[in-house]
Amino acid sequence: MENQDQIKPSALKNDSRKAVIEIRDLRKSFGDNHVLNGFNMTLREGGNLVIMGKSGSGKSVMIKCVVGLVKPDSGMVKILGKEINNLDRGAMDELRSDIGFLFQGSALYDSMTVRENLEFPMRRHKKKLGVIKDTEPLVLEALENVGLAHTMDLMPSELSGGMKRRVALARTLILKPKVILYDEPTSGLDPITSKEIIELMHSIQKKYGTSSLIITHDVDCARVISERMILLVDGINYAEGTYAELSQSTDPKVEAFFKK
Numbered sequence: 415m416e417n418q419d420q421i422k423p424s425a426l427k428n429d430s431r432k433a434v435i436e437i438r439d440l441r442k443s444f445g446d447n448h449v450l451n452g453f454n455m456t457l458r459e460g461g462n463l464v465i466m467g468k469s470g471s472g473k474s475v476m477i478k479c480v481v482g483l484v485k486p487d488s489g490m491v492k493i494l495g496k497e498i499n500n501l502d503r504g505a506m507d508e509l510r511s512d513i514g515f516l517f518q519g520s521a522l523y524d525s526m527t528v529r530e531n532l533e534f535p536m537r538r539h540k541k542k543l544g545v546i547k548d549t550e551p552l553v554l555e556a557l558e559n560v561g562l563a564h565t566m567d568l569m570p571s572e573l574s575g576g577m578k579r580r581v582a583l584a585r586t587l588i589l590k591p592k593v594i595l596y597d598e599p600t601s602g603l604d605p606i607t608s609k610e611i612i613e614l615m616h617s618i619q620k621k622y623g624t625s626s627l628i629i630t631h632d633v634d635c636a637r638v639i640s641e642r643m644i645l646l647v648d649g650i651n652y653a654e655g656t657y658a659e660l661s662q663s664t665d666p667k668v669e670a671f672f673k674k
């Protein structure tokens with residue numbers, strides 16, 4: 415792609431941090447619908463990478479390939495040094511405990527209190543956390559990180575949309591993940607709440623040294639949070655660089671992302 419040469423990721427050249435997620439030449443089609451046509455990316459330790467792409471461009475398919483929910487036709491996905499193709503179910507499950515997800519809609523269990531929602535992943539990943547007699551300090555720590563310690567015994571229906579999103583983030587933090595995958599973390603939120611969520615994402619990354627992969631349509635979210643960005647167009651990493659680099663591009667497909 416000649417346009418990719420035009421938008422070389424200068425900031426990347428000397429990045430020696432360890433790769434936590436590596437994707438090479440990822441391909442996935444559904445019948446004649448060729449969604450991913452050789453997608454590449456590297457997320458580095460402690461870094462954050464924003465993937466932007468228009469609706470239907472394959473962002474969710476890509477992230478599902480990362481967590482093993484969709485099987486790619488070809489290509490390589492390596493997480494924390496492990497190629498996921500080579501992992502059996504048990505090993506994949508163990509690896510998943512190092513990956514936090516914050517997906518669209520937050521998906522808290524409506525019939526459980528906030529505390530029970532946070533205890534849920536602890537039961538699923540006993541192997542990582544060991545036997546925990548008293549879950550309260552962990553639940554409290556996670557909720558304090560998102561400023562919602564007082565909501566421990568509330569039901570999700572008693573929370574606002576932004577609070578639900580923060581509780582979902584707290585639930586993700588309970589397993590102390592090394593990587594967090596965010597799918598549209600600010601969608602459906604008003605600008606002030608979106609800003610709060612972005613600030614939280616920053617503070618969590620700083621506090622725990624987590625790496626973040628963020629999928630978003632929201633160019634403002636990308637501007638504030640991204641260390642680097644990849645634009646997913648035609649199933650490939652069409653352009654890659656910092657927000658400042660990409661927003662100055664004169665490539666029409668890149669410019670289209672930044673036009674308001």
Ligand SMILES: Nc1ncnc2c1ncn2[C@@H]1O[C@H](COP(=O)(O)OP(=O)(O)OP(=O)(O)O)[C@@H](O)[C@H]1O
Pocket residue numbers: 444447449467468469470471472473474475476
């Ligand atoms: N299980 C599936 N079976 C068939 N086609 C699928 C499947 N999953 C996704 N697709 C197709 O793959 C393409 C990419 O979908 P995907 O959900 O990854 O888009 P997206 O970039 O995440 O969009 P959005 O921003 O709207 O969420 C779409 O054309 C979709 O119809």
